[in-house]
Amino acid sequence: MEHSIVCSNDELLDVLIDYSKKIYGDTKCIGIDELKDPKAKAKRLWEILNPEEEVSALQNQEDISKLLEAIRDKLSDKAARVYTERLIKQEILHKIEENEKEYLNQIKLQIIKKHCDVENPSTLKKYAELEKKKSISLTKQISDILRPQREDEIIGQSQGVKALLSKIASPFPQHVIIYGPPGVGKTSAARIALKAAKEKAYSPFRKDAPFVEVDGTTLRWDPREAVNPLLGSVHDPIYQGARKDLSDIGVPEPKPGLVTEAHGGILFIDEIGELDLMLQNKLLKVLEDKKVSFDSSYYDESSDEIPKYIHTLFREGAPADFILIGATTRRPEEINPALRSRCAEVFFNPLSPKDIEDILDNGAHKLDISIDDDAKELISRHTYDARKAVNVLLDCYSSHLYEKPDKRVIIDYDRAKKVLGSLVRDDYTARMGSEIGKVYGAGVSGYVGSIIEFEALAYKRDDEMGSVRFNETAGSMIRDSLFNALAVLKHNMGINPDRYDIHVNCIGGGKVDGPSAGLAITCLLYSAIMEKSLPKDCCITGEISIAGNIKAVGGVREKTNAAIRAGFKHMIIPYENKKDVVGIQGINIVEAGNIREVMEFLTK
Ligand SMILES: Nc1ncnc2c1ncn2[C@@H]1O[C@H](COP(=O)(O)OP(=O)(O)OP(=O)(O)O)[C@@H](O)[C@H]1O
Secondary structure, three states: OOOOOOOOHHHHHHHHHHHHHHHHHHHHOOOOOOOOOHHHHHHHHHHHHOHHHHHHOOOOHHHHHHHHHHHHHHHHHHHHHHHHHHHHHHHHHHHHHHHHHHHHHHHHHHHHHHHOOOOOHHHHHHHHHHHHHHHOOOOOOHHHHHOOOOHHHOOOOHHHHHHHHHHHOOOOOOOEEEEOOOOOOHHHHHHHHHHHHHHOOOOOOOOOOOEEEEEOOOOOOOOOOOOOOOOEEEEOOOOOOOOHHHHHOOOOEEEEOHHHHOOOOEEEEEOHHHOOHHHHHHHHHHHHHOEEOOOOOOOOOOOOOOOHHHHHHHHHOEEOOOEEEEEEOOOHHHOOHHHHHHOEEEEOOOOOHHHHHHHHHHHHHHHOOEEOHHHHHHHHHHOOOHHHHHHHHHHHHHHHHHHOOOOOOEEOHHHHHHHHHHHOOOOHHHHOOEEEOEEEEEEEEOOEEEEEEEEEEEEEOOOOOOOEEOOOOOOHHHHHHHHHHHHHHHHHOOOOHHHEEEEEEEOOOOOOOOHHHHHHHHHHHHHHHHOOEEEOOEEEOOEEOOOOEEEOOOOHHHHHHHHHHOOOOEEEEEHHHHHHHOOOOOOEEEEEOEHHHHHHHHOO
16 A cells, blocks of 8 residues: 555644643643544644744744744655654554464364374365275286296297396396387396396395386486476476475475485386486496486575485485396397497397297286187287286186176187287288299398398399399399399399399388398399299398308397298298207298208209
């Protein structure tokens, strides 16, 4: 509210009366306060002041005017000052009254809080509802029932699991990155590794060491560190709102993150390759420092209003001494080199169809049901991801219970086929017999192999001006493979391709790059030119040199698994890749060192 210094007539009168009392004393002014009528008051005041008497001593009119002017000025000044003082006094009193009320209210609230429980019937009802909801669960998670609990329950990864255990269950555990396709047991193995470590007397992990699991793809943070669930953040009293009791006194509140939760145990980051690069670098710093430091411009080191734990967090940082296990479906060369250099590397294999069959067997055993061999084979041909396979198993289980609730659960081929639905392709019939100008190769993307179908036609010419056409969209390396193949035909196999116009097609088009189709293309050109049919149940991978030798290529394990799933009986691979297919079952592996050996096998 704004106050004006302009006085009303009544107020001026009151001020003059006060002033007169000060000058002439209360006795001379006696009775004036009792008068109610302002006019009577003014008259009485005039009598007290008696200006006529004061001025009668003056000699002339000019002196009188001057004196009256001076009196008026003085009176106005004084009146203004007294009025302002009163106004301030009034405001002060008003403020004190307000503050008093507020203070009393606060005290009342504190007393009420002290004597009343924070809960009331309505909050208690809501709490009871929450608790009830927590106790209800529709599904027992299949992953919980079927997740491997022991080292020997992890199928097809004995080398990887051993390598991991030796690094974690050691007196000096190391940070590790596990590479491998999705759903092959990386997370399960990491959990088992901590369990195994706790059993060793020399392990630094205590019995209560935590296993903290987080997905790198979902971890978000902001560069101002207002939000950082992985490393922790500081909630400032104003912007992020620290706890109310702290924000009220202007104290920032550090919130430790998952790295502190994992202190003394393992922090497992799934899909670590997807973690924001800057966050990866910050994580590396924590790995080195074994603590997280906090900082805030609101933090006052000398304040004694700050709780001890907050002082400690700011002064010493939050402890974060843990072992990192990262898992990724990316290749090592795609991972941040700084992270790689601090971690040991462990490789998990793509699961073969036989591994998936074993996992289905174990799953059926745990669920106390049976699964027929041909149902297992069908499922294992259609997925290389164990998680998917066990989900199909569970779908089969539920579908059986729904249709035949009283019968023991036996999962047969038809049930599996019904559940897989449109995923089922009948590739097997396509693999029968032989054909001219048709060869199957294999490719790999990430950890997943695939089959590539090549076809070729050769038109004889009268001259030696033959030409070769190949898909425009294929990559340049596969074209080089084609030229190598032509050279091999000419110099090693006694065939002159210049007498033919040759058209090579990669069915499905698209970019097929790399040298690994060289051997398949050589066989294809041979078949088309010589009009020799080649078996359709054989898949081929390998690089061909112009001398006719077969060189090692990448992804042979993934390619071989893809060949098994596609129903091939034989897989021709470079001799040098022999070690990559150790343990693979369900296909005849033919290792070859040169083109002659391959032709012998294909044309026998
Ligand atoms: N090698 C395996 N042996 C037995 N069961 C397996 C194996 N791999 C996966 N499983 C089954 O699949 C489920 C998921 O496995 P897990 O989470 O360990 O795989 P992952 O490799 O970590 O997968 P992702 O990369 O997708 O996180 C397990 O609960 C288990 O039922």
